[in-house]
Amino acid sequence: MTIDSVRGAPATAATAEPEPVRLLTPEGERVDHPDYPLELTADDVRALYRDLVITRRIDLEAVALTRQGELGLWASLLGQEAAQIGSGRACTEHDMVFPTYREHGVAWCRDVNPLNLLGLFRGVNHGGWDPAEHGFHLYTVVIGSQTLHATGYAMGIQRDGVLGSPSAGAAIAYFGDGATSQGDVNEAFVFASVFNAPIVFFCQNNQWAISEPLEKQSRIPLYKRAQGYGFPGVRVDGNDVFACLAVTRKALEAARTGQGPMLIEAYTYRMGAHTTTDDPTRYRMKAEEESWKLKDPIERVKAYLTRGDLADAAFFDGVEADAKDVAAELRKGCLAMPDPEPLSMFEHVYAERHPLMTEEQEKFAAYLASFEEEVAS
Structure with missing residues (x-):
């Protein structure tokens, strides 16, 4: 036995990366998979393409707004559109999504107004949408904690006794490769497994946990x-919207019928920075980014539509125009957002008013009033 000189552990032979589930090649060629059949009409594919393009345009507009000082921060999804749109479109109205802070594409699929996402990053609200109405929980910044929330919600579905019925739903929890090192995620796995909870764990492995590469997080595929x-x-190939749709749909259907949890690793790449405060040029090579550009999730769907004569130039131009209009409305709405009243920070903290919270609110109100008194004098 040899010893790994870096880790001090028994050395293991290098193993080839497993082939992910793929239904659409980077060149836009449709392929079949025996375990994940998928029937899509031309209209279905065009709708997915539109989702992908508009989601990317929303993301790019938000990055621009951040650079111009209109948002405090933004977590870009650039490169991960297929993983989010495919899995998001696999959800039904009865499912509940538990996102991180990067699932802008899934939010689009759940009919959450993109302007509400910007409000959170502009600091004018706590999210601004009703999770119950959209089946989409509020963004979670604490890494991995949403997996526990999702598992608890799934156990609640189980106890409602609706699994296997037409109204049955499941929970789906999103997280990144870095979150798999968090205790919360592993605890969620334990509870979900032991209680056979109806939940899908959707890991977007974008290769980097901020500046930490995947090989320093796990010695086996996630x-x-x-x-x-x-x-x-x-x-699953996380840049293949067809495969992400098929795999997630099957996993959710299994969960809704009482077959328990499943982990999906969407193998993709974070083309942008971790957030707009990050500089990826400090820790990764340009050549790596260029190699992943060849696997662009939008271009492969466009190639499929083009080679199959399923869309013409007018369609593609129309989608670009729609995306531009969405971005323009987003910018207009963002700039028009009013600053929140300072005392509003005390709202929506507890379901019932807490005595300590009331005391703190009164003290802060008096503090604010003191400035008005100084101006008056």
Whole structure:
């Protein structure tokens, strides 16, 4: 036995990366998979393409607004559109989504107004949408904590006794590769497995946990971690919207019928910075980014539509025009957002008014009033 000189652990032979589930090649060629059949009409594919383009345009507009000082921060999804649109469109009205702070594409699929997303990053609201109405929980900034929330919600579905019925739903929790190192995620895996909860864990493996590469987070493919907890896992091409749709749809259907949890590892790449405060040029090579550009999720769907004569130039121009209009409305709405009243920070903290919160609010109100007194004098 040899010893790994870096980690001090038994050395293991290098293993080839597993082939992910793929239904659309980077060149736009449709392929089949025996476990994940998918029937899509031309209208379905065109709708997915439109989702992808508009989602990317929303993201780029938000980045620009941040650079211009209109948002305090933004977490870009650039490069991860297929993973989000594919999985988001697999959800039904009965499912509940638990996002991180980057699931702008899933939010689009759940009919959340993009302006509400900007309000959170502009600091004028706590999210601005009703999770129950959209089946889409508020963004979670604490890494991995939403997986526990989602597991608890799934256990609640189980106890409602609706699994297997037409009204049955499931929970789906989104997180990144870095979050798999968090205790909360592993605890969620334990509870979900032991209680056979109706939940899908959707890991967007974008290769980087801020500046930490994947190889420093795990010595095995992330989807294989599910085996240790006693439930299935699968790796899907995260830049293939068809595959992400098919795999997530099957996993959610299994969860809704009482077959328990599943881990999906969407193998993709974060083309932009972790957030707008990050500079990825400090820790990764340009050549790596260029290689992933060849796997662009939008271009492969465009190639499929083009080679199959399923869309013409007028269609593509129309989608670009729609995306431009969405971005223009987004910018207009963002700039028109009023600053919140300072005392509004005390609202929506507790379901019922808490005595300590009331005391703090009164003290802060008096503090604000003191400035008015100084001006008057």
